[in-house]
Amino acid sequence: MKKTVIVITIISVVAVLICLKASLYVVDVRLQAVITQFGKPIRTVTEPGLYGKVPFIQEVRYFDKRLLEWTGEPSDILTRDKENIGVGTWARWKIIDPLRFYTSLGTEARGQGVLDEVIESAVKNVVSAYTLKEVLRNTNRRLEYTTKELEEAEDVKKVLIKMGRDNIVEEIRKMAARALESRYGIELVDVRIKYINYVEAVIPKIYDRMRSERIRIANKYESEGRKEEAEILGSMKRELERIESEGYRTAEEIKGQADAEAVKIYAEAYEKAPEFYSFTKTLETYESTFNKQTHFILSTDGEYFRYLKSFRHEGKPAQD
Known part of the structure; x- marks a missing residue:
């Protein structure tokens, strides 16, 4: 009899514990919950704490309350000035209406999929309405170039930034946020352009153009x-x-x-001394005109031979 009472007591305690566990749930500070009854949502819980529910009838669906990350695939976009570019974006979002989010999407994975469609669509619609310079730059600040020729070429284009990259990104965020918040209970906190690059098909042409310019x-x-x-x-x-x-x-x-x-x-x-000068000049003339192979045929009364006539050979006076 005592054994039966003990078993019944144990079974009762276990049943109470199971019922108690099934009727209580904890909402973490990082989470929010949607309570469903037979699959139909009946209320939401956004504050952390210990709560109760009808066991085995009601269920708890948890959703993250923190900022969530979204990174999109590159989008090929043709800008207003016919530049074919690839734009990569990322965003931060959070669930602000868990009930609407649950009834429209159900899971965070499906929420990521909706973000893919909505944000990428907004990026294409907005970026395609502006020139590449508008998407790249924020102000009309004069850029510094490595050569004077490139600077002059930029001046010829007369680039005028009216909107700017930051304003374009904000326009993308607002366009996407309107579709997400009203329909899915999602707040799009921030959107940023991660990178902008030319698509693979036109990169060789860009390099050729740059090479030609150089x-x-x-x-x-x-x-x-x-x-x-x-x-x-x-x-x-x-x-x-x-x-x-x-x-x-x-x-x-x-x-x-x-x-x-x-x-x-x-x-x-x-x-x-005219005589001496005449004599020395005559001797110089002899020296420059005579050698061993020289033969002269001169008249003895010639001026050139005048000093030779007085030359004494072996102590005898010269004969006229």
Whole structure:
């Protein structure tokens, strides 16, 4: 009898514990809950704590209350100025109406799928309405370029930023948020463009265009270099000719002065001793004109032979 009472007591306690566990639930500070009865939602719990429910009839569906992360796939978009780009975006969202979220989607995984559709659609609609420069830049701040030619090419385009990237991103967020909050109970807290790049199909063409621009700039530098080289070589040649001309003129002036000085000296010497001067000049002439192979046929009364007539050979006077 006692054993039966003990077993019944144990069974009763276990049943009470099971019922108690089935009738109580805890909502964590990070979560919020939707209570359903036979699959139909009847209330929501957003504050943390210990709560009760009808066991075996009512169920608890938990949803995260924190900021959740969403990262989208790259979207191929054609901008207003016909630039084909790939745009990658990310977002932060949270569930602000768990009841509406549960009735429309049911799970967070399906919520991620809805975000894929809504945000990517908003990105395409908004970005395609603006030029690439508007999507890339925020202000009309003058950019710094590595070459003057690139800066001049940018000035020719006359880029004017009216909207700017931050405002475009905010427009994307508002467009997507309106669709998400009213229908799915989702608040889109923030949206950001992660990267912008040209699509793979047009990247080779972009590189070719950049290469052509660089080649054009290089050819311009090369042309200017050849022009400056020709000017430098021409200036150097003119300077060299001027120096040579001045040097030749100076040399001729010095030679002229030296010849005049020599003539002056000769004249002064001739005036002082004309016979001696005539004699020495005649001897110099002999020295420069005679050698062992020289044969002269001269008249004995010639001027050239005048000093030879007085030459004494072996102590005898010369004969006329």
